[in-house]
Amino acid sequence: MPTEQDVTRIRELREEIERHNFRYYVLDAPTALDHEFDELLRELEDLEAKYPELVTPDSPTQHVGGKPSTTFNEIKHLVPMLSLSNALNESEFLDFDRRSREKLNSDAIEYVAETKLDGLAISLVYERGVLVRAATRGDGTTGEDVTLNVLTIESIPLHLNCLDPPVVLEVRGEIFITKADFDRLNKEQADRGEKLFINPRNSAAGSLRQLDPKITAARPLSIYCYTVGYVEGLELPATHCEVLEYLKEIGMPVSTETQLVKGVDECFDYYRQLGERRDKLDYEIDGAVYKVNKLQDQQTLGQVAKAPRWAIAYKFPPEEATTTINAIDVQLGRTGQLTPVARLDPVFVGGVTITNATLHNEDELKRKDVRVGDTVVVRRAGDVIPEVVRVVIDKRPKNSVPFTMPISVPEQELVQRTLALIHFASRRAMDIDGLGNKIIEQLCRANLVRDASDLYTVSLASLVSLDRLAEKSAENLLASLERSKQTTLARFLFALGIREIGETTAASVANTLGSLDAIAAASVDELLAIPDVGPVASASIREFFDEQENLEMIRRLMDCGVRWPAVEVAAPSESMLSGKRIVLTGTLASMTRDEARQALIKLGAKVSASVSRNTDIVIVGADAGSKADKAAALGIEMIDESGLLGLLET
């Protein structure tokens, strides 16, 4: 006969092993060392060998941990998940109580008073004491299978704490995030530059309905259980109060704010006291819930459409008011996130006068389509920041326009830096293998890298500090950074990301001028004389090298060891035009000026944009202007289009 101690130990071991299995197989985040895990499994195997009658098919000794599914399946609830009718004031509550008294033929009903938690409802199905399914409420009949996510919530037991568990027990409760956890979570989101959650309810729902349980696991979800939905193989006690006691006993978290009350006066007392304590509670509630205590009476009262007649939610008065928006300002957070804030006509709500309300973020602002001049409903809940709930569309001024968010300067700068570095590292530029866009973005966001030269001074430690970069990959990345330093002048010039300078232009400039110094010193005219370089590109190159900052960055890159082999400059072919300085002016009929320029360059001529004493020949097309006049004044040889064609033919 197994001792009670052994039975308990077996249960503990299974629970612990399953949690490890789950972390190992589903979350890819094992928390136990292999040998510790092996010891637990060994201990369980020994106990099961001693008591074969206690071996169950679901024991971790009988199977290995499984893999997660990737979509939410539908789960049909064993019993529909109802919602609660609301009482919005005293008289509505009195109506509810009167109807119940009449039906039950009672003078004063005993209720269990509870908090109305502001989270999302969950159904937890335990079969023979093992958590097998968890589902959201969905439409009340069918919910979403969130079992894998629920398994990550520490406070939800995987096994019921009882020796003789019922065949089936469906426990229902509310998943929520405490105010403190909510603040912490949002701080972390901000530190990572991710979107902030709007309120605890919204973040609890968002955290539970994740396709990747790893994300849920990282979120601080809590639960309070408040009822049994379905049971098989167990006689429930006679009262709801005892059901809650039972839930507590078998290890389910139950709220401590629960109280047995009799008659409406005690109901109102509870409501008032709860209202006074509301701000001090560590979780959000939006009212009190009263449930007829005797389950037999609940049966008698039955239900209407979607809600039971034996329970009611007595909501706190909405802390809402109507006012108008005078302006919308956009605040820049420490980590670059933008928060639109509505400046309001002062309004008294929830005991204080408010003049500002948050619009949370761009998505929320767009969804609610809040505009300057709008009349809006604002809400203040507890000690959270007042928010704009919705627009009163009927009161919208005729000339109103949608509000557009500016993109912040730091964000814009960040985007530009990131794009410049992505180009620099790309295959046809410096070809830095393993330096992906995500890594570049993180380096920029963390301000570890400001320009290309910083890439070559990043430390291993900084790289390892990035998300998703293991030490091995970081080492590989450092090696490929090192490799990339051996490059070609053409690649380097292209990598600099000068506007209008593509791969071909860069190669042409590099091969014509031969050295970075020559490129940096070339005049617009000299650049224009290079094949593939037009006026825009030549101006752009000049501008780039005129910028002190760029020269300094290039210097730093060279100091880091960026090098290329010397370029052999191809000598222009010998011809009558070799070395001749030629200027083109006016319009040509048989070709464009650019075509003429290219053809002349091929023959070894130097084509300049302006006429000077050094000019040898000016080619004059139709409607030539001041250049022709200047050439005439300087006595420079001038030829027309047919003369040009003759020159080109020879």
Ligand code: IVH
């Ligand atoms: S009992 C049939 N008790 O409120 C009873 N629900 O508006 C239905 N809720 O879907 C559930 N606190 O998500 C119950 N103490 C409480 C509750 C509670 C919050 C939620 C629950 C339900 C919704 C109904």
